[in-house]
Amino acid sequence: MDFPSTLLETAVTELSSLPGIGRKTASRLAFHLLRREKDYAERLASSLLALRRDIHYCPICHNISDTDICTICASPQRDRSLVCVVESIKEMMAIENTGQYRGLYHVLGGRISPIDGIGPNDLKIESLAERVADGGIAEVILALSTTMDGETTNFFIYKRLSDYHVPVSILARGVSVGDEIEYADEVTLGRSILNRTRFDDQFIN
Amino acid sequence: MDFPSTLLETAVTELSSLPGIGRKTASRLAFHLLRREKDYAERLASSLLALRRDIHYCPICHNISDTDICTICASPQRDRSLVCVVESIKEMMAIENTGQYRGLYHVLGGRISPIDGIGPNDLKIESLAERVADGGIAEVILALSTTMDGETTNFFIYKRLSDYHVPVSILARGVSVGDEIEYADEVTLGRSILNRTRFDDQFIN
Numbered sequence: 187m188d189f190p191s192t193l194l195e196t197a198v199t200e201l202s203s204l205p206g207i208g209r210k211t212a213s214r215l216a217f218h219l220l221r222r223e224k225d226y227a228e229r230l231a232s233s234l235l236a237l238r239r240d241i242h243y244c245p246i247c248h249n250i251s252d253t254d255i256c257t258i259c260a261s262p263q264r265d266r267s268l269v270c271v272v273e274s275i276k277e278m279m280a281i282e283n284t285g286q287y288r289g290l291y292h293v294l295g296g297r298i299s300p301i302d303g304i305g306p307n308d309l310k311i312e313s314l315a316e317r318v319a320d321g322g323i324a325e326v327i328l329a330l331s332t333t334m335d336g337e338t339t340n341f342f343i344y345k346r347l348s349d350y351h352v353p354v355s356i357l358a359r360g361v362s363v364g365d366e367i368e369y370a371d372e373v374t375l376g377r378s379i380l381n382r383t384r385f386d387d388q389f390i391n
Numbered sequence: 392m393d394f395p396s397t398l399l400e401t402a403v404t405e406l407s408s409l410p411g412i413g414r415k416t417a418s419r420l421a422f423h424l425l426r427r428e429k430d431y432a433e434r435l436a437s438s439l440l441a442l443r444r445d446i447h448y449c450p451i452c453h454n455i456s457d458t459d460i461c462t463i464c465a466s467p468q469r470d471r472s473l474v475c476v477v478e479s480i481k482e483m484m485a486i487e488n489t490g491q492y493r494g495l496y497h498v499l500g501g502r503i504s505p506i507d508g509i510g511p512n513d514l515k516i517e518s519l520a521e522r523v524a525d526g527g528i529a530e531v532i533l534a535l536s537t538t539m540d541g542e543t544t545n546f547f548i549y550k551r552l553s554d555y556h557v558p559v560s561i562l563a564r565g566v567s568v569g570d571e572i573e574y575a576d577e578v579t580l581g582r583s584i585l586n587r588t589r590f591d592d593q594f595i596n
Contacts, residue, residue: 188487190480191457197442200435205423211411217481218410219443220455227443230405231436237402238424238432250425252396275395276422282393 189213194220246317248293248310250275258290265289267324271314271343273297273331281329289327292317297330297339306342314343318350328356358383394418399425451522453498453515455480463487463496470494472529476519476548478502478536486534494532497522502535502544511547519548523555533561563588 189195194216201212219227243249244256247269251257258264268289272278278291294309317323328343330336344354360378361370370378394400399421406417424432448454449461456462463469473494477483483496499514522528533548535541549559565583566575575583 188484190461190463190484191446191455193438193442193446193457194455197438200438203431204420204435206416206419213481214411215409216442217479219439220446222443224443226408227439230409231440233398233402233405234424234432234439235436237398237421238427238429241396241398241425250396250399252398256395258395274422276418279393279395 247291248295248313249278249291263288267322268327269314269317269323269325270327270329272329273336277329294330294339297333297335298342299335306346309339311343311346315346315350318347318352323352326352326354328354332357332359452496453500453518454483454496468493472527473532474519474522474528474530475532475534477534478541482534499535499544502538502540503547504540511551514544516548516551520551520555523552523557528557530558530560533559537562537564 189198194213197216197219198209198212201207201215202209204212207215219230240252242251242254242256244251244254244259246255246259249256249258253260265288268287269292270278270281270287270289271292271294272281273294273296275293278293281287281291292310292314294311294314296304296309298304298306298309314326318326326343326347328340330339340356347354358381359374360381361367361374367375394403399418402421402424403414403417406412406420407414409417412420424435445457447456447459447461449456449464450459451464452461454461454463458465470493473492474497475483475486475492475494476497476499477486478499478501480498483498486492486496497515497519499516499519501509501514503509503511503514519531523531531548531552533545535544545561552559563586564579565586566572566579572580
C-alpha cells in the first residue's frame with residue numbers, strides 16, 4: 187500500500203508494530219485519527235507518552251504506580267503478613283478482581299523460561315528473598331501459571347526461601363467452577379481428588 | 392478492571408476509544424508499551440500527534456498530503472484532463488494500487504447518505520463543479536461504491552455537472568475477476584451481460 191503522505195505512512199508503521207495490529211488495522215486507526223477532532227489525537231498521544239515516561243514502579247512489590255509506593259503497599263487496610271507472588275501486573279489485577287485477597291503482592295516480572303532465555307536473575311526473586319528476610323511475613327503464596335515454566339519458578343522460589351522457614355503455599359489446583367467433570371483433563375481431575383476439601387469448608391468466606 | 396495506576400487507566404481508556412479496540416486489547420497494548428523501551432512510546436505518540444497536526448489537505452483534490460499540493464496533483468506525469476471522483480483516500484489508494492489510472496482524483500469525503508445526515512453540501516461536490524467549470528477536463532470518472540448511497544451520489548454529481556457538457560463515466564459493473572458465474576448475484580450478472588465487451592478489447596492495456 188502506498189500512502190499519499192509520509193506522515194500517514196509513519197503513523198501506520200508505528201501503529202502496526204503494536205502486537206495484534208497489522209498494516210490494515212493500523213491504517214484504519216490512522217484514518218480514524220484523521221477524521222476525529224485534533225484534541226483527540228493529542229489526548230491519545232499524550233496519554234501514551236505519559237504512561238511510559240511518568241509511571242513508577244513500586245520499590246517494594248514492583249507493581250506499577252503513579253506514586254513512589256503503590257496504593258496496595260501503602261494501604262493500611264491490607265494484611266502486610268501475606269505476600270502473593272505473581273508473574274505480572276495482569277495476574278495481580280485478576281486476583282484483585284476476585285475480591286478474595288487482602289494481602290500484599292510481589293510482581294516477579296515473568297517466570298523462569300530457559301527457552302526464552304529468562305533465568306532467575308532476570309526476575310525479582312532476590313528482592314522477594316530480601317522482603318522475607320526483613321521479617322514480618324507469615325506466608326508467601328505462589329500464584330504463578332500452572333505451566334512447566336510456572337512450576338519451575340515455583341520450585342526455584344520455594345528452594346530460595348527455604349532458609350527463612352516461612353510457609354510457602356500455592357494456589358489450589360482443581361476443576362474450574364462451572365466445568366463439566368466429563369471434560370476435565372485427567373491431571374487436573376486427579377489433583378482435585380487428592381486435594382479434595384470438606385464440603386462445609388467452601389462456605390468459609 | 393481496576394488498574395493500579397491512573398496513567399495506565401487513562402492510556403487504556405484512550406486506546407479503547409479507537410475503532411475495533413476494546414478494553415482487553417487496549418490493556419494488552421498498554422502493557423506492551425510499558426515493556427518496550429521509552430523511545431518506542433515516544434516515536435508512536437509523536438507520529439500520531441504529527442499525523443493529526445501537520446497533515447495538509449490538497450486544495451485541488453482534497454487528498455491528504457505532506458506538502459500544500461498533493462504529489463498526484465503536482466506530478467507532471469499525470470493526465471490532467473481526467474478526474475476520478477472517489478469517496479475517500481482509501482478508495483484513491485485502492486485505485487492507485489491497480490496501476491491502471493494515470494489521471495487526477497477528487498476526494499469527496501463521503502457519499503450522500505440521508506440516514507447518516509450527510510447531504511451534498513457536506514461533500515466536496517461544489518469544488519468538483521468549480522474544477523470542471525475552470526475547464527481542461529475531458530472526462531469525470533465516478534468511482535463511488537455501488538451501493539444505494541453511492542448511486543444517489545453518482546446521480547447527484549451527474550446532474551450537477553450536466554451544465555458543463557463534460558463526459559461523465561462510471562466504473563464498469565460486472566462479475567469479479569476470479570468469480571464463478573454460478574454464484575454471481577443476478578443484478579451484477581444482468582449488468583455484465585448488458586454491458587458485455589468485445590473479447591479482443593480486454594487486451595487493450
